[in-house]
Amino acid sequence: MIDELEAGAAEAEKRLEAAVNLDEVRAIDAEILGKKSALTAAKKQLGGLEPDERRAAGMAINELRARLEAAVAEADTRLAAGVRAAQYDAERLDLSERLSKIQRGSLHLTTQARDRLEDVFVGMGFTIAEGPEVETAWYNFEALNIPEWHPARGSFDTIFVDLGEPEEVMLRSHTSPVQIRTMENTEPPIYIVAPGRTFRTDTADATHLPAFNQIEGLVIDRGITLGDLAGTIDEFVRSFFGGEVKTRLRPSYFPFTEPSAEFDISRPDGSWLELGGCGMVHPNVLRNCGIDPEVWQGFAFGFGIDRLAAMRYQLDDIRELVNSDVRFLRQF
Known part of the structure; x- marks a missing residue:
């Protein structure tokens, strides 16, 4: 079970690195960490294992979850920075542009x-x-x-x-x-x-x-x-x-x-x-x-x-x- 989860986590990390927008990251996040994810299903099965096996499997699942959460956060930060940069470019004002009419201010x-x-x-x-x-x-x-x-x-x-x-x-x-x-x-x-x-x-x-x-x-x-x-x-x-x-x-x-x-x-x-x-x-x-x-x-x-x-x-x-x-x- 743990080997399969390791393989799935490695694949998910590659997909997160290749993601090109935040919507894609959200979809991968829900798939690998959501209620219907393989990690959640594996955690529900821990009750049927022997105590020693349950402890080892639980620790492994928690480590994988932490690793995937970090990968999601990294992808989110990377793509959010790109979104902000694009927004700044779109909203940037040309301060050198001459307006057709200069607005005159007044005292308060x-x-x-x-x-x-x-x-x-x-x-x-x-x-x-x-x-x-x-x-x-x-x-x-x-x-x-x-x-x-x-x-x-x-x-x-x-x-x-x-x-x-x-x-x-x-x-x-x-x-x-x-x-x-x-x-x-x-x-x-x-x-x-x-x-x-x-x-x-x-x-x-x-x-x-x-x-x-x-x-x-x-x-x-x-x-x-x-x-x-x-x-x-x-x-x-x-x-x-x-x-x-x-x-x-x-x-x-x-x-x-x-x-x-x-x-x-x-x-x-x-x-x-x-x-x-x-x-x-x-x-x-x-x-x-x-x-x-x-x-x-x-x-x-x-x-x-x-x-x-x-x-x-x-x-x-x-x-x-x-x-x-x-x-x-x-x-x-």
Whole structure:
């Protein structure tokens, strides 16, 4: 029995070496290793042999099966490589070919909105400031008067990074750390805007993204009032959206400003839409940065650039900005 199986295996190996396509390999595989193969039939007959003979025959059958499985795998690899090579040749692009018309690209909507905002604020006398996207708890929370017990410091809001002490390093959840770094290293007066990427554990939906773009403004000077803040917001909104858009402030709460407010913009139908948060810089924040709140006052504001872009281009779902659908992006 074993001699016959050896002869059959040798013949099968020759056929596999000569196979010219994967279908032929599959057919040989089923014939020599399938349920109706000679090896399977021989294995079923082992029960009728004496123990010593059964053990020797079983080992021989297993060795033959392993040998044939290796031969099938080798043939499969050889022919699959040929199929891939043929596919690559068929799909290869001629990069030297001149197209009849060169397609012109454009900046992403979020980039357009950011560039437009920067132009508006620079025209108002602000400078652009930037900072790292990976921050420490001091810059992201503590210096901003956000205590340890505050919900914003929990893992359900903040994406922590496994560097150093637990919950001491994180992806910044706002661009406010740029304000702290600027106040630490710059003598007042200060007029900056800080655009950049921010990260939170939000689930992506029509109005939220876990990685989004934000811009914040900071003014530190003598005699700064809430009226200056309201006028600044009104001016940039009118410059960005057009002169007919109105703004309003509503009382709110943020740890880093006092008093604090949300600011809204008017819609054509007469309703109001929340745009961002703002307020007078909290005295504790000024002290944390070495600035005397008895001498210097300031205001801060912030909002999402992606949301602003969605509003400007009347998008119902903010996720359209990150889906990378060329058909959508070509519209702009």
